[in-house]
Amino acid sequence: MGQSDAMHQPVPGVTAVNHITAILRADHDRLTQLATEFRLLVARTQPPPGIDLVKFRTAFSKEMLAHLAREDMLLYPALGKSPDPQVARIARSFVDEMGGLMSAYKEWSIRWPTELAVEYWPTFVHETTELLDMLATRIMRENNSLYPLVETVPVEAP
Secondary structure, X not given: OOHHHHHOOOOOOOHHHHHHHHHHHHXXXXXXXXXXXXXXXXXXXXXXXXXHHHHHXXXXXXXXXXXXXXXXXXXHHHHHOOOOHHHHHHXXXXXXXXXXXXXXXXXXXXXXXXXXXXXXXXXXXXXXXXXXXXXXXXXXXXXXXXXXXXXXXXXXXX
């Protein structure tokens, strides 16, 4: 086993980080469920009543923004303190990407008030699907690449 391999073996005492990733994975499960429901909603040929769209988008937004805030407050500060430069580099790349997802999400939210989403349903559906695809890719990469790395290297809890 090389030095790099030894650095990425489970480390006793990083339970705080494991707790953080467990919270974030639970967020991902909820976001994935909401995204699935959102995909079903936009699969309709006609838009739902505006009030239903408002309620759903509010729930989705609340979960999405809460998750991104938790990452900002809990995960990335801990990664920035890692003695492993590879972890710090990977964390920076995810932060940069997260900014891209957050920007896309904010632009989508501003661009699509309920009235316009209902009026221009096919375009709203297309852009919503693109956003949900970005989110799915992000969740998959975090679950499969970032979180396993974080869980096996020594980092300090924030």
